[in-house]
Amino acid sequence: MLKSTYQQSLLRSNLFVVWNELVKNIKSLLAYPAILVFWAVFPIFWFIPFILQGQAFVGGPESASFAQITGSGEYVPFIVIGAVLNSYVNTLLYGMGENIRREAYQGTLDYVLAAPCNKAYVLIGKALSESLSSTIFAASQLTISVLLFGMNLTLGVMLPVFFIVILLMLGLYGMSLILAAFSLMYKQSYDLSQTIGYVFYIFAPVRYPVESLPTWAQIFGKLIPLTYALIIVRSFMLLGTDFSAVYFEVIALLIIDIVLLVAGFYLFSWMEEKTKKSGTISHH
Amino acid sequence: MNKSNKEHRLREVKCPTGFNWSNLKAELKAVWEANIKDWKIEFAYPVSFIRQLISPLVFLLPFLLYGLVLVGGTESANLKQLVGTDDVVAFIFTGYIMMGFIGTAVWAMGFSIRRERWFGTLEAIYVTPSSRLGQVLGMALHSTVHQILGTIIQFIVIYLTFGLALKIDGILPALAIFALMMIALYGFGIVISALGLILKEGWVVSDSLYSIMMILSPVAYPLAVLPTVAQQASYLFPTAPALIGMRSFLIENYQPEVAGNVFLHLLGLGAAWILFGIVVFRVTDVYVRKRGMLKKF
Numbered sequence: 001m002l003k004s005t006y007q008q009s010l011l012r013s014n015l016f017v018v019w020n021e022l023v024k025n026i027k028s029l030l031a032y033p034a035i036l037v038f039w040a041v042f043p044i045f046w047f048i049p050f051i052l053q054g055q056a057f058v059g060g061p062e063s064a065s066f067a068q069i070t071g072s073g074e075y076v077p078f079i080v081i082g083a084v085l086n087s088y089v090n091t092l093l094y095g096m097g098e099n100i101r102r103e104a105y106q107g108t109l110d111y112v113l114a115a116p117c118n119k120a121y122v123l124i125g126k127a128l129s130e131s132l133s134s135t136i137f138a139a140s141q142l143t144i145s146v147l148l149f150g151m152n153l154t155l156g157v158m159l160p161v162f163f164i165v166i167l168l169m170l171g172l173y174g175m176s177l178i179l180a181a182f183s184l185m186y187k188q189s190y191d192l193s194q195t196i197g198y199v200f201y202i203f204a205p206v207r208y209p210v211e212s213l214p215t216w217a218q219i220f221g222k223l224i225p226l227t228y229a230l231i232i233v234r235s236f237m238l239l240g241t242d243f244s245a246v247y248f249e250v251i252a253l254l255i256i257d258i259v260l261l262v263a264g265f266y267l268f269s270w271m272e273e274k275t276k277k278s279g280t281i282s283h284h
Numbered sequence: 285m286n287k288s289n290k291e292h293r294l295r296e297v298k299c300p301t302g303f304n305w306s307n308l309k310a311e312l313k314a315v316w317e318a319n320i321k322d323w324k325i326e327f328a329y330p331v332s333f334i335r336q337l338i339s340p341l342v343f344l345l346p347f348l349l350y351g352l353v354l355v356g357g358t359e360s361a362n363l364k365q366l367v368g369t370d371d372v373v374a375f376i377f378t379g380y381i382m383m384g385f386i387g388t389a390v391w392a393m394g395f396s397i398r399r400e401r402w403f404g405t406l407e408a409i410y411v412t413p414s415s416r417l418g419q420v421l422g423m424a425l426h427s428t429v430h431q432i433l434g435t436i437i438q439f440i441v442i443y444l445t446f447g448l449a450l451k452i453d454g455i456l457p458a459l460a461i462f463a464l465m466m467i468a469l470y471g472f473g474i475v476i477s478a479l480g481l482i483l484k485e486g487w488v489v490s491d492s493l494y495s496i497m498m499i500l501s502p503v504a505y506p507l508a509v510l511p512t513v514a515q516q517a518s519y520l521f522p523t524a525p526a527l528i529g530m531r532s533f534l535i536e537n538y539q540p541e542v543a544g545n546v547f548l549h550l551l552g553l554g555a556a557w558i559l560f561g562i563v564v565f566r567v568t569d570v571y572v573r574k575r576g577m578l579k580k581f
Contacts, residue, residue: 045495056505065356207346
């Protein structure tokens with residue numbers, strides 16, 4: 001079987017690596033059904049307090065003050081969209097670095113890195129599996145939210161939203177590659193990814209509009225891919241706009257994606273070489 | 285002769301049993317040492333220590349900023365209708381400081397056993413002649429002090445940035461309520477740590493319980509906005525009566541959402557949760573050791 005694999009064209013061999021990495025990660029996820037159910041359902045419990053807070057402070061489903069800043073007074077869909085897109089940060093940002101760490105814990109990292117294939121395809125396989133699981137979790141959370149809070153979704157809106165989610169995932173891949181690189185070299189990338197998660201949570205408009213932050217914090221927030229993704233998706237879903245109204249944000253998101261992906265691949269290759277030379281790959 | 289004397293003395297050595305002053309002192313020393321050990325581990329990772337110190341503030345800010353954007357200022361007319369005060373900042377701050385301590389019970393205590401298992405030291409701790417609960421309580425002590433430090437930072441930042449109006453004369457009774465709440469939360473934490481002994485992926489249960497408790501506790505909203513069943517369920521946990529009691533002492537014009545004596549309610553909950561926790565921990569401990577599951581994870 002191995003022999004036939006090597007005889008295949010380079011592209012097919014690489015796709016074989018990506019596919020098997022994807023299958024391996026999905027099998028690993030399916031082996032823990034409790035975790036699967038947890039990520040599909042429980043993130044909803046994290047934003048329900050914000051909806052109840054809205055009811056207590058405003059006394060209805062709309063806030064005039066909210067409408068002045070965001071253009072729509074409906075805070076419930078605002079919170080739901082923020083939470084669902086933020087769940088990609090939770091799974092993708094921590095997922096990739098932790099995935100590499102898990103290989104080290106399980107004692108399989110040496111074999112993965114010694115395999116006669118380009119490591120970029122292993123990472124692509126890992127990224128695809130994280131994206132697939134994130135999308136399943138996000139879709140589940142969105143469906144439950146639609147049923148619970150009566151949000152209105154149409155296919156015409158969801159298609160451009162899906163495109164923006166892909167752009168968001170590309171930016172997060174870049175960041176998670178950087179984290180995976182640090183994980184290879186310094187082993188403890190957990191604190192770094194948690195700190196980045198904090199930065200996203202505070203400076204990106206996950207729970208509140210970015211305009212409610214001080215000017216310096218708004219500038220900082222504009223460097224985060226999630227900020228643009230949230231602005232664009234909320235424009236589509238809450239204000240009913242199209243791409244022409246948010247073309248600047250789409251271009252900004254694309255530029256950030258390219259910078260992060262290039263930096264991520266470069267850093268990972270560099271760190272991989274360094275760890276191989278230092279002989280500390282299997283350390284954890 | 286000497287040899288037989290020595291053997292005799294060795295046979296005489298017994299593990300300390302029974303409730304007496306000398307055993308209690310020994311157990312308290314074990315709790316203290318477990319606490320010191322956790323501080324030493326924590327200081328070995330300074331970045332992690334600082335991150336965890338500011339995390340209470342990081343998780344409070346979204347509730348606060350979102351609340352301010354919702355009402356377009358610091359006063360909510362609807363909140364005043366519900367609980368008599370319109371002060372959004374004081375209401376959210378007094379509510380959120382509790383959440384960190386729920387985290388202490390669920391995460392720190394719940395994972396004390398699990399963490400030892402990861403480090404490979406659980407079996408060594410289990411064979412020491414001290415109570416297994418000492419380890420859990422040592423971790424709880426460390427985590428409570430850690431959380432208090434985080435809350436002080438939280439208070440300073442919120443006071444300087446948003447202004448915080450609390451009644452100074454209400455601090456002492458509020459602290460008494462806090463202490464009673466912590467006793468009940470420790471009981472809850474002991475139950476979670478027992479689950480950590482038996483479940484391979486205990487964090488799923490801990491996080492689920494934390495999420496449910498977060499909704500049932502009136503952290504950022506009064507109990508009145510919850511459905512009736514949820515309101516009744518919230519009285520089984522110490523956070524709801526503690527929050528209502530603390531707010532009535534700390535916030536001007538606050539009208540408690542429920543009648544009854546908060547102190548008695550918390551005393552009852554504390555006794556019930558501690559008793560339940562100890563029983564669950566004992567049963568799980570015996571079950572795990574009989575099945576030889578101590579080292580499995």
